[in-house]
Amino acid sequence: MEILITNDDGIYAEGIYALASAMRKVGNVTVVAPDTQRSAVGHAITITDPLRVVEAKRNGKFFGYAASGTPADCVKLGIKAIMKKRPDLVVSGVNLGGNQAYNILYSGTVSGATEGALLGIPSMAVSLDTFVKPDFAPSAAFAAKLAVQMMKRRVPAGTLINVNVPHLPAKRIKGVRVTNQSRTCFNDWFDKRKDPHGNTYYWMTGDYKPEDPDKASDLNALLDGYISVTPIQFDLTDYKFVPELENWGLKFR
């Protein structure tokens, strides 16, 4: 199996190294990842600038291709310019920080897998729900296991699998839950500050109270010590609301 790997923390991040190492046990790996950290880029693509690609080493050996773009750019580049064969699987991660709930809208990690899914390739995003002292090994091991399942079974075209792993030692992870995206939101606000020259600036900050009445959500799986596995698709139409909106009888003139 040909596997294309990307991330949004950059090609020199710890998470992508763990992921590539685990994936090499189940297939041929090509890494194409941003040359620097590109978190919270959403599903950005680079159309106004040229993209450069250089070979990147880790531990003295060729590791992959570092591109001057976003995760979505990297997946497009991997498939359409770098890999000789179309990949069978796209995997993005392992991200430092969870991508549950509406976080997936802001997530560069998910956007890498989104690009794969939109191109009709089975795709997965993998995130570890912590920002401190990460151990990426359990996430990477589970991703490799899921990759094998994804090759054996059918994932609908255009759907990706979004995996979040709780920050627990492997032996304390309770298992795997198929979940839906939580509908809880961040609570964010701005710190208003003065720079040394007396000019005002704003810095975004916030907190996140992880309380969700939806027992089947990705958020609650993580809180309960389970890996969350959520299938994600990109037809955003609110079909339930379509009939009501039709009843508005909108007219141009």
Next chain:
Amino acid sequence: MEILITNDDGIYAEGIYALASAMRKVGNVTVVAPDTQRSAVGHAITITDPLRVVEAKRNGKFFGYAASGTPADCVKLGIKAIMKKRPDLVVSGVNLGGNQAYNILYSGTVSGATEGALLGIPSMAVSLDTFVKPDFAPSAAFAAKLAVQMMKRRVPAGTLINVNVPHLPAKRIKGVRVTNQSRTCFNDWFDKRKDPHGNTYYWMTGDYKPEDPDKASDLNALLDGYISVTPIQFDLTDYKFVPELENWGLKFR
């Protein structure tokens, strides 16, 4: 009605000026928009840098606030740092270029409205389906009309209204269709080039064959000369696939 307006083409773009002018006839307008063009930024937010806000004039008069961020940043700033009252409506546009089909995933314009919708405020994105010789007046006039309807009626929390206007003189626009997001994709690839120093770079390019078997799609409304009005929501869970994925019997160990 208090209206917050943003866009992704930047505060000095023609489309946002037409939109603000039309919206001033139906409510109090506050403009918070990027200080430069931020197209194809997806749903990016700025967390690693401070945001600056300056007052911007157009035609010699105060027009709004120019921020050093993305459309999503601007909406957050408008609601949480700049406006004294929470807006009743967020409107993003008028974008130069359509945001139909999967374009909405890459769209800065839509992401401005997304931020409003996630914060529980009725929100609308408006795009004009052309890149040449735009006349924004019909789009802006329709947006103002729809804004009044949105205040009278109920839009589900978390849902935004995505409007695309065909590039036709007002009298040739045939009407309004409530649509769903088209599932057609761009066909894109990379031009591989050498810079003057002999180094390789890649430039993304592509074309878009607008053929869609789905008669109810936003794309076909535009091709038929209608304004498309698509309700968009952000629970991306592929609920149809959940039972099958549960049958996979995934295990961590």
